[in-house]
Amino acid sequence: MLNSSIQVKGLQKSYQKLHVLKGVDFEVEEGSIFALLGSNGAGKTTIVKILTTLLKQDSGTAAVNGFDVAAKPDDVRQSISLTGQFAAVDEILTGRENLIMIAKLRHLKNPREVTDDLLNRFGLTDAADRKVSTYSGGMRRRLDIAMSLIGKPQLIFLDEPTNGLDPEARIEVWKTVKELANHGTTVFLTTQYLEEAEQLADRIAILHEGKIIANGTLADLKKLFPPAKVEYVERQPTLEEIFLAIIGKKEKV
């Protein structure tokens, strides 16, 4: 890979006796959408927290936009944005106030213009001056992602961005993520929804029991699928089947 936004080597992390990450390696190419796939508790959020400088790894290295996360956390924070698992929006403020607050914290010269722009782009102009506590789940998520875009970070982390959203809101978020990537932003996405990874990601890595057990494009992963079985209806394997099959194989070994 020529330009990688994220380089992770031998990452390990334990919480007390629980060994969550047991040597994780992967790279994320600049400008791509990378999906980290895994079941609940697989350690996806732990990886996100380490990469966004919220948590320190026990061993191994991780570099984000060329900066080591442990040695240069301030440089990392300048170039990333995190949209965490729970919408990190201020419910008592209005949508507009939330955006202006972040724009000011990023020390932009024209917080109001940037805010108007994003409200427009995310279809929140009509709701801009309402308290966020009156927003629907999908609107909240859109605001959350809009807040992450302020200051044009090169890399955005989306930790389970569609968790708890209804199908319609989910499709809205997908649209947003695709647009981001079209604008050249690198997107690091975690999800437990296989369809989401299939829909969005250029590359997919599967995290299972603390290790990356598969990493590639959807086409690559499809090749790992066990040889065709005889069926009456011809169809492509879904990613869900691929996922379960790979995990099953690993566990037998």
Place this chain on the structure above:
Amino acid sequence: METINKHYFSDMGIMLGRSMRHIFRSMDTIITVAITPIAIMLLFVYVFGGAIQTGTDNYVNYLLPGILLITIASGIAYTAYRLFMDMQRGIFERFHSMPIARSAPLWGHVLTSLVSNAISVVIIILVALMMGFHSSAGVLSWLAVAGILALFTLALTWTAVIAGLSATSVDGASAFAYPIIFLPFVSSAFVPTESMPSGVRAFAENQPVTSIVDAIRALLSGQPVGNDIWIALAWCVGIMLVAYIFAMRVYKKRV
């Protein structure tokens, strides 16, 4: 990093603005904070006051310092609550993954606590004035009172920060304030300690509230303050430093 230090105070100001908006948009928190001390004040002045011998002609004058401390003690319960909610909702994670100083969000809460408690204290003093409170204190004495109350607020605020950061439930975050709200009742705030049985009296005379109440009372009535003010300041600064050190330790562990 340089840019982070350069913007430290403006970042803190943004944090302060944010939580002050929270307070003004939920006026119920200010009202709740002010209403209980006012009720206690009314109860003690107009119901029990006639039976209490304090040696002063005006019981409101005697009572006010203790009421102010109760106000602050109930006010900081909301500081713990707001901090707890921020930790829960993930907005702190966003702040901490941004290029701003790590302690700025926390200091935003501490400053908010100072400002909102000052507002409650002013409300209580206005009500006391309507109830016949009067003071012969000059500007310097009032400044000294404000200083003591600010230090008391900071000492309790840092205690509240520990509670807000380490609580596992909303109730837990604010429950720590109840014993503190109760402390003035076992002090010289409502009745002279001389009237208490010896064991209770020993506790009352040696706990922080009594020296703080006595110092404020002396300042407001234009009496010589004596040693009380130094004991009061020592308590406030002592509690503040210990609480600050522990709070920072918890904060570093949590973020």
